[in-house]
Amino acid sequence: MSKAPFGRRLLRVTGMDELGAYRVLRVADPDGPEPEPGQFAMLTTAERWGAGENERPYLARAFSFARWRDGQAHYLLEDVGPGTKRLCELSAGEEVWTLGPLGQGFTAPGRVGPHPRRAILVGGGVGIAPLAILQDALECEVTVLLGFRDGARAVGAALLDGAQVATDDGSAGYHGLVTDLLAAELQRDPAAVVYSCGPAGMLEGVRAMCAQSGTPAQLALEAGMACGFGACFGCVVPRHGGGYLRVCVDGPVIDAAELDVVEEHNGAPA
Amino acid sequence: MSKAPFGRRLLRVTGMDELGAYRVLRVADPDGPEPEPGQFAMLTTAERWGAGENERPYLARAFSFARWRDGQAHYLLEDVGPGTKRLCELSAGEEVWTLGPLGQGFTAPGRVGPHPRRAILVGGGVGIAPLAILQDALECEVTVLLGFRDGARAVGAALLDGAQVATDDGSAGYHGLVTDLLAAELQRDPAAVVYSCGPAGMLEGVRAMCAQSGTPAQLALEAGMACGFGACFGCVVPRHGGGYLRVCVDGPVIDAAELDVVEEHNGAPA
Amino acid sequence: MSVEFCGLRLVHPVINGSGTFDALAAREAFGTALNVEFPFAAYVSKTITLEPRRGNPPPRLWEASGGLVNSIGLPNKGLEGYLAEDLPALASLPVPLITNVMGSTAAEISELLEACDARAEIAAVELNVSCPNVKTGLDIGADPRQLEEVLRTVRPRTGKPLIVKLTPNAADVSACALAAEAGGANAVSLINTLRALVLRPVSRKGPSAVPERRPWLGAGTGGLSGPAIRAVALAQVAAVAERAQIPVIGMGGVSTAAHARDLLDVGARLVAVGTESFRDPVAGAKIARELAG
Amino acid sequence: MSVEFCGLRLVHPVINGSGTFDALAAREAFGTALNVEFPFAAYVSKTITLEPRRGNPPPRLWEASGGLVNSIGLPNKGLEGYLAEDLPALASLPVPLITNVMGSTAAEISELLEACDARAEIAAVELNVSCPNVKTGLDIGADPRQLEEVLRTVRPRTGKPLIVKLTPNAADVSACALAAEAGGANAVSLINTLRALVLRPVSRKGPSAVPERRPWLGAGTGGLSGPAIRAVALAQVAAVAERAQIPVIGMGGVSTAAHARDLLDVGARLVAVGTESFRDPVAGAKIARELAG
Numbered sequence A, B: 001m002s003k004a005p006f007g008r009r010l011l012r013v014t015g016m017d018e019l020g021a022y023r024v025l026r027v028a029d030p031d032g033p034e035p036e037p038g039q040f041a042m043l044t045t046a047e048r049w050g051a052g053e054n055e056r057p058y059l060a061r062a063f064s065f066a067r068w069r070d071g072q073a074h075y076l077l078e079d080v081g082p083g084t085k086r087l088c089e090l091s092a093g094e095e096v097w098t099l100g101p102l103g104q105g106f107t108a109p110g111r112v113g114p115h116p117r118r119a120i121l122v123g124g125g126v127g128i129a130p131l132a133i134l135q136d137a138l139e140c141e142v143t144v145l146l147g148f149r150d151g152a153r154a155v156g157a158a159l160l161d162g163a164q165v166a167t168d169d170g171s172a173g174y175h176g177l178v179t180d181l182l183a184a185e186l187q188r189d190p191a192a193v194v195y196s197c198g199p200a201g202m203l204e205g206v207r208a209m210c211a212q213s214g215t216p217a218q219l220a221l222e223a224g225m226a227c228g229f230g231a232c233f234g235c236v237v238p239r240h241g242g243g244y245l246r247v248c249v250d251g252p253v254i255d256a257a258e259l260d261v262v263e264e265h266n267g268a269p270a
Numbered sequence C, D: 001m002s003v004e005f006c007g008l009r010l011v012h013p014v015i016n017g018s019g020t021f022d023a024l025a026a027r028e029a030f031g032t033a034l035n036v037e038f039p040f041a042a043y044v045s046k047t048i049t050l051e052p053r054r055g056n057p058p059p060r061l062w063e064a065s066g067g068l069v070n071s072i073g074l075p076n077k078g079l080e081g082y083l084a085e086d087l088p089a090l091a092s093l094p095v096p097l098i099t100n101v102m103g104s105t106a107a108e109i110s111e112l113l114e115a116c117d118a119r120a121e122i123a124a125v126e127l128n129v130s131c132p133n134v135k136t137g138l139d140i141g142a143d144p145r146q147l148e149e150v151l152r153t154v155r156p157r158t159g160k161p162l163i164v165k166l167t168p169n170a171a172d173v174s175a176c177a178l179a180a181e182a183g184g185a186n187a188v189s190l191i192n193t194l195r196a197l198v199l200r201p202v203s204r205k206g207p208s209a210v211p212e213r214r215p216w217l218g219a220g221t222g223g224l225s226g227p228a229i230r231a232v233a234l235a236q237v238a239a240v241a242e243r244a245q246i247p248v249i250g251m252g253g254v255s256t257a258a259h260a261r262d263l264l265d266v267g268a269r270l271v272a273v274g275t276e277s278f279r280d281p282v283a284g285a286k287i288a289r290e291l292a293g
């Protein structure tokens, strides 16, 4: 695990690109430690954080490293609320407070399964972000399965190489759930390691499927976070066997065997 | 007194010009009632009000109408804190919430003194703003005396016609206090009405001087305001004879005879 | 959206917080437009005391993080002045009038209630036992036993609906609400401002000698209102509404219909808007319209 | 900036609020850099209870206006686990260790204090009588008489400095502080979070049927911290410091040196930083440096 410099750092935005319904934010971090795939950073903009509707955002927000290239961190952003909205408004030259890299990243295939012939990357929506930097690092055979709500979001699949795409509305690729694609892949050859990130419902599908086929799975979870470094105990999910895991320090990547079920814990209304 | 439309209105910024150390903000208000000289409006920007250091500004801020021309309100702004800073950042096309015109304006010379030969306008710093719109309206002989801290501020004198200027540092006009100029004018001919707006210390000088020479004086006061329309009872100054006046509804222009003394009531550290 | 409250029928559930809207001053500022869509379904007066009060020395306001700290000190003309000068004018408002009163003893309160009882213009009385700016009243409101006792004494003095405005600066606000109920209150309202303090900023210029720090507000401490207190208000209103049988008026930091909705959903019958009206005097009407829509 | 506190000499007056900094987790995240300029002059542990606690079900956090509402529920390994597993690691921190404990009865508290007393790694004990998330503890802290009584019972169990962390959800916090002092406390700390509630947002989609509104936080209510409570904290700290003889640790919404300065200027001996450390883990060090400069 790459350790983070102690304290948040003011870094310069080098670019902001559209990618379908998403944005890709690039931030120069020449002196920062290279993150491991699956790690994340806590971000706030230097200006106008604290503004807006409902007087939010106030706390920093967590974002997976989507790529690390030429001393620049890439993040994939989806505007879903005040914090992501503000970050999406950034442009080159502005500044971002960055704390990270934080958390436990993905475990390499060789250290997960016994005979890992290949890695299957299963991503949903903006959750494809950590799979991109993971694909950059993987040396084994890789199958990439990505699910999106619609065509505008499916454009994000370009972040990874050779992805099979599924969309909820059929506007791109397979019409249905990405877990259908996973089921087919596991049927074809279950001797793989699954790496997955996406909405809780999808992750639960992946978890259950892999448990059934005996395929080891590494799940990158999300949770509301106040700090990102284990200080607040706010980001927990129930752990198999009782008690809770802190997603920020015990995760965000958690071995599926550690979980009984993946649930939405942000209380988002159904 | 012009009554304000009920409720704040979203109006468009038509211009923002530098004027030495100040800014002149212009806002289109084609349907708004024309303000009377001395009235003010409560302003907030449509965006990014609530941002910044110390999580302020939150409440609206009060500004005198400095001019009313072609359906546009002009305001003279000095950046002294988070609210004025934010307003100074506006540019044409952006929007401002406006509540007003509010308060009691200046009383015309004919209704103040018995034989008003002339009006003497005494302004200090950004407090010259309401004297400009007053000068636009006056039909009698007018003497304009304006005091500023320094030369950059003295540029603001251009807002009025034929002003005699004093600066604290001597960098423009008379080296000294604007009240020295007033003393000379009153000595020359005390049969006038004095209209004044500026810092409390200056207003107190004006008040005391006019009291001594028996010259009627109309003072436009400032006070911290939460509402501007009499709702909060926050903007008070002690009234002659006991009790308090609400600067927003009993003023901001108050007859000097109503006051025993003009004091800084914002608790600003000395 | 019409709602029944203590026998009154209100056109919607949004009223003003006491001391945060001066209808007579607003009429001066805005003219007759005020009555066209009066922003509140009932109008609550500022707190009236037996004797006239000048209120506290300035400064009276401080802009805090997401809120306002005030120390106004209940300026008012006193009971007599209010009844003689303000009441006739307030009676012409298009909504029922709730008169808010405060007294430091049961005898004082009795006198206030009796005087209100005699006036047809007044639809209901709100008893302020919670103002943090003034010594009187505070103790009554924070101690359930004392509150119930006082209410038992004063309650018979008026046949009009009696609303008790609780203090939020109490260990267990719902116990205070139950005491008010037991003492004969027809409704409770909450929350009032939270006791707060701000200091004069340290001088930027000047020598390094440590300056003597004084409170910013002329009266020393003040009360915090606005968005900052919203989550605290929701907790207190929910706790009270859960245990009390009588209707509850919820307030504290309401600036949108969503915030009002929250208070109604935890059991408030009515919602009051305070500080937000300072930012926009028609906030109450906007919120009511959005709630209905 | 070095300051004396209950016989301890601290290098500056800034410490952490209990439960807002996990030094062991931070060491994992940031490595040895943590010890180079440890952000606090003393380290306060999160609250330790006799038995292990899992803490509350998620969600545990809500971002409020200018603040944070949390309902963590005091997860901890229990006294035994803490002493065996965490204490040796915490002892290697470059600053004195204050262990925060909570018990629901005098007997429980006695056991906690005795166990702490036996351990040289612990410089002082902070007794949490104020956590709004857990039933136990709340009552003791809000009622001066009960607080004094409990303290008289437990006080003899340790010779180490005893800090009592008061609850802000009380009618008269300074009365509670005096009770703590009378009961033998060597210092008091305040404020803890303000009782608060937030609801799950109303679904934007879906039919118009009124949804059943549920609390957002897994445990129902929570506690408000951060800038929103700063002015409330300052009022409570000032009131306590004015009346109490023992030193006061002030906290609540501190995010800059100016905020810390305010607390010190109204009489706090030390200042604690809580929520701001979430935004920047070195906030404490920055504030201390600025205070000194």
Ligand SMILES: Cc1cc2nc3c(=O)[nH]c(=O)nc-3n(C[C@H](O)[C@H](O)[C@H](O)COP(=O)(O)OP(=O)(O)OC[C@H]3O[C@@H](n4cnc5c(N)ncnc54)[C@H](O)[C@@H]3O)c2cc1C
Residues within 6 Å of the ligand: A040, A056, A057, A061, A062, A063, A064, A065, A075, A076, A077, A078, A079, A080, A081, A082, A083, A084, A085, A126, A129, A130, A221, A222, A223, A224, A225, A252, A266, A267, A268, A269, D061, D062, D063, D064, D201
């Ligand atoms: C480890 C990790 C990695 C992540 N990586 C990425 C990434 O690469 N790209 C990306 O786009 N996102 C990522 N996220 C998610 C991202 O952090 C959130 O989308 C972001 O925090 C949302 O903030 P917001 O202010 O935009 O919206 P918010 O409104 O704060 O968040 C929206 C969610 O919070 C809930 N919510 C609504 N109001 C509140 C409130 N007042 N307080 C608290 N919650 C509320 C909503 O129900 C909704 O679920 C990641 C999260 C984690 C934990």
Ligand SMILES: Cc1cc2nc3c(=O)[nH]c(=O)nc-3n(C[C@H](O)[C@H](O)[C@H](O)COP(=O)(O)OP(=O)(O)OC[C@H]3O[C@@H](n4cnc5c(N)ncnc54)[C@H](O)[C@@H]3O)c2cc1C
Residues within 6 Å of the ligand: B040, B056, B057, B061, B062, B063, B064, B065, B075, B076, B077, B078, B079, B080, B081, B082, B083, B084, B085, B126, B129, B130, B221, B222, B223, B224, B225, B252, B266, B267, B268, B269, C061, C062, C063, C064, C201
């Ligand atoms: C009737 C009237 C007319 C006015 N006309 C003009 C005008 O034409 N042009 C103009 O530039 N200005 C005018 N002003 C002054 C203007 O309203 C103030 O300068 C403005 O409100 C300052 O806001 P701010 O956010 O920039 O600064 P703030 O920081 O809010 O105000 C600075 C002042 O407030 C004090 N202060 C500091 N912190 C706080 C705090 N947390 N809460 C409250 N007060 C604090 C400071 O001591 C200082 O005195 C007028 C004021 C009034 C009442």
Ligand SMILES: Cc1cc2nc3c(=O)[nH]c(=O)nc-3n(C[C@H](O)[C@H](O)[C@H](O)COP(=O)(O)O)c2cc1C
Residues within 6 Å of the ligand: B232, B233, C016, C017, C018, C019, C020, C046, C047, C068, C070, C072, C074, C100, C128, C131, C165, C190, C191, C192, C193, C225, C226, C227, C229, C251, C252, C253, C254, C272, C273, C274, C275, C276
């Ligand atoms: C400036 C001001 C003056 C107030 N005056 C009174 C008052 O006279 N009587 C009273 O019972 N409450 C008074 N209050 C409290 C409000 O009625 C209300 O309870 C409180 O402000 C919380 O609501 P808010 O957050 O919407 O403002 C006052 C509040 C403010 C801000």
Ligand SMILES: Cc1cc2nc3c(=O)[nH]c(=O)nc-3n(C[C@H](O)[C@H](O)[C@H](O)COP(=O)(O)O)c2cc1C
Residues within 6 Å of the ligand: A232, A233, A234, D016, D017, D018, D019, D020, D046, D047, D068, D070, D072, D074, D100, D128, D131, D165, D190, D191, D192, D193, D225, D226, D227, D229, D251, D252, D253, D254, D272, D273, D274, D275, D276
């Ligand atoms: C997430 C969180 C957890 C907390 N846990 C504890 C705790 O375990 N024990 C305790 O005494 N106080 C606890 N507190 C209260 C803080 O120590 C502090 O009193 C409060 O947050 C106010 O300070 P702040 O505004 O700087 O955060 C907690 C606060 C937060 C935000």
Ligand code: FES
Residues within 6 Å of the ligand: A224, A225, A226, A227, A228, A229, A230, A231, A232, A233, A234, A235, A246, A247, A248, A249
């Ligand atoms: S986000 Fe604070 S402990 Fe995980």
Ligand code: FES
Residues within 6 Å of the ligand: B224, B225, B226, B227, B228, B229, B230, B231, B232, B233, B234, B235, B246, B247, B248, B249
């Ligand atoms: S500013 Fe509110 S009464 Fe004057």
